[in-house]
Amino acid sequence: MKLPDFEAWAVFASVVEHRSFSGAADALGVSKATVSKAISRLEARLGTTLFHRTSRRLTLTDSGRGLAERAQRILSEGTEAEEAALDAAKAPAGTVRIAASVTFGAKMVAPVLADFMKLYPDIRIDLTLSDGFVDIVGDGIDVAVRIAELPDSSLRARRVAPVSVYVVGAPAYFKKHGRPLHPADLATHACFAYTHAANPDTWRFRRAGGEEAAVRIDGPLRSDSGDAMLPALRAGLGIGILPDFxxxxDLAAGRLESVLDDWSLGAGALHLVTPPGTLRPARVEAVIDYLAERLRAGCGAAGGRLPPDAGGTRPAPENP
Known part of the structure; x- marks a missing residue:
């Protein structure tokens, strides 16, 4: 069996990416004639035309469109394989793009990265903190620190640790309004909604024995930031669901108290999420291994109760 013309496939992918023979030639460091010959060679082998060529415009044919994604995958995997082999022979270097939620990123991730950069001075960190939607693939993120109950996806995820989450309020609030003894009681309380949750107005609970409860909540405050809820919680204005970090x-100091401690809010945890693919550069592997070890120690909870999407970063649109 004759081997595929991998060089021609890679050239084809580059032409698709740069939308011209000259752009691909510049990117690949070869002549335009070399690019043209590779495309002609691939077309002859496949028995189909890949591009409509005019003096002004270059467009993909139907056959070309059907093969473009596969060609880009061949180029990407070949590049990753070479990069991984080269990285293995030298100290990790280059830029790693990391995404995390604002609070967890500032309190937990940033201090860990400071220590990491001392150990790996040739690795540059590009850290994005946001409680909004993050498209891991589309935004070119190498590692997303996600606190959530992850849906199925083509993304890769490494589970690091559970994260404890509490239903909390101020002692003054509970003195005035009473302590809820069952999730259903929350329907009569002032509850703060975290708007980045999948269903911010419905809190779902489970407890040992299989009992489940879902309650529709209402209250005077809605926010996309857990930190922003703290002043109102401390002031005794309502009840919120917030993670330990x-x-x-506030719990340790007695400013807030937790209720419904015998109920669970889901099976989510802290994950490190990366784009699809079996190969990752050594610099990304180094970051993942270091974050996993340090964040596991930092989260260190025996068990976690977690509301969906508490972490702020989400996978690409193929997921919720």
Missing amino acids: IVGD
Whole structure:
């Protein structure tokens, strides 16, 4: 069997990406004639025309469109394979793009990265903190730090640790309004909605034995930031659901108290999510291994209760 013309496939992918023979030639460091010959060679082998060529315009044929994604995959995987082999022979270097939620990123990820950069001075970190939607693939993110119950997807995810989450309010609030003893009781309380949750107005609970409860909540505050809820919670204005890394100090100091501790809010956890693909550069692997070890120690909870999408970063649109 004759081997595929991998060089021609890679050239084809580059022409598609740069939308011209000359652009592909510049990107690949070869002559325009070399690009043209590779495309002609591939077309002859496949028995089909890949491009409509005019003096002003270059467009894909139907056959070309059907093969473009596969060609780009061949080029991408070949590039990744070479990069991985080269990285293995030298110290990790280059830029790693990381995304995390604002609060968790500032409190947990940034201090860890400071230590990481001391160990790996040739690796540059591009850290994006946002509580909004992050398209991991579309935005070119190498590692997303996600606190969520992950849906199925083509993205790769490494589970790091559970994250404890609490239903909390101020002692003054509970003194005035009473402590909810069952999730259904929350329907009569002032509850703050976290708007980045999949269903911010419905809180779902489970507990040992299989009992489940869903309650429609309402209250005077809605926010896309857990930190922004703290002043109103401390002031005794309502009840919220927040993770340990936001309310841990308040719980320890007695400014807030947790209720419904025998109920669980889901099976989510802290994950490190990366784009699809079996090969990753050594610099990305180094970041993932280091974050996993340090964040696991930082989260270190025996068990976690987690509302969906508490972490702020989400996969590409193929997921919710």
